[in-house]
Amino acid sequence: MxxxxxxxxxxxxxxxxxxxxxxxxxxxxxxxxxxxxxxxPSLESIHNALTGKYSLVKLTERADGQQLPLIRILDMKTEGRNKSGPNVISERLRMSIDRRLDKGEQVILLLNRRGFARSIQCPDCGHVVTCLHCSLPLTYHRTEDRLMCHLCGFKALPPRSCPECRSANILLQGYGTQKVEELLRRTFPAARITRVDADVARRKNAVRTILNQFRAHKIDILLGTQMIAKGLDFPNVTLVGVLNADLGLHIPDPRAGERTFQLLTQVAGRAGRGDLSGEVIIQTFTPQSPSLQYARHHDTDGFAAQELEMRRTFDLPPSPISPS
Structure with a gap:
């Protein structure tokens, strides 16, 4: 498997x-x-290897002998805000993309949230438009001009005024891949940019076509969700950017840190798979997170050790290791 x-x-x-x-x-x-x-590996499998249930075989280097990419963590708290809202693409990442494009190299950008805006909120009364079935905030998709629930698929027209207080000041909050694609096209007008997410994947053979075009260097910047984080091998990709590493980190799930570490490590592995060295820039508001710091050093063993200790402390799965 x-x-x-x-x-x-x-x-x-x-x-x-x-x-x-x-x-x-x-x-x-x-x-x-x-x-x-x-x-x-999942912590369950690592636990099974440590307790002798599984045999462990490690690959300590890439199959072609290439070095792992250099990973930089960028604290977005120091980037501040621009006039139009949050700084989606930092100046350091923008300059790095410019340099790679000038050399004819390719870039992968990860944002694990599809849609245009995370939610619609009224600044006057604080009301957030939610799904009628799941009570989750609805995500705005500009291409369809619809609000969509990413859990049950419910769709609705975006309101022109607040359903609660009737204020006309209702605003889009946050950003998704559609909004970032729009921003990238304005920032890099000469670049060939394509987005890959669940909305695009609904079209038959769309993802396969896009990846074939990317392999043929008909695309310069590939923007996508976790769909592009693993399994891709493009030797000309020298830069990977993670636009918001905090998306999956601060959720009420004991595996949130583990999944964030896995996602960052996997997407970082897309850079530098050819003769050219790779670079990864991770934008975050919590640079001190163990998930990010261990991913920065490609240290799966270190992350697993501290995470398993935390799980034992709070009596969370996998089962505690029995003392010998």
Missing amino acids: DEEHDASYKQESSPRYHGRDLAVLRAHLENCAVLLGSAT
Whole structure:
């Protein structure tokens, strides 16, 4: 099983099961080996390796011998705000993109939020437009001019005034891949820019076509969600930018730090896979986060050690390691 840590192996609807665990069980019943592969193994698999349930085989360098990319963490608190709102692309990242484009190299930008704006909020009464079924904030999609729930798929027309207080000052909050694509086209007018997210993927063969164009260097900047974070091998990509590394970090989920570390490590691996050295710039408001700092140093073992210790402290899975 490749990318054994990926959450897509877990079935979300009934009957709920995990594909990785079923593969291990099937291998046991058939008396054969199962190989779980990942650059960022799940803590469950690491725990099983530490306790002797799994055998561990490590690859300590890239198959072609190339060096891992240099990762820089940029504290966005020092970037401040511009006149139009949050500074989406820092000056340092913008200059790095300019340099790569001037050399004829390619760039991948990750923003793990699709849509144009995160939510619609009234500044007068504070009301946020939410889904009628899930009570989650609706995301605005400009291409369809619709509000959409990313959980159940509910769609609605964007209100022209606040449904609560009838104020006309209702505003778009935050940003998604659609808004960033628009900004990139204004910032780099000569660059060939394409977006890959779940909205684009609905079109038949759209993702395959885009990746083939990127491989043929018909695209300079590839912007996308976690769909582009792993499994891609483009030797001409020398810069990877993460626009908001905090998106998955501050959510009420004990695996939030683990998933953020995995995502950052995986997307960082897209840079410098050819003869040219790679660079990764991670924009964040919490540069001190262990998930970011261990990802910066490509230190999976270090992250796993501190995360497992935290899980043991708070009695969270995987099961605590029994003392020898």
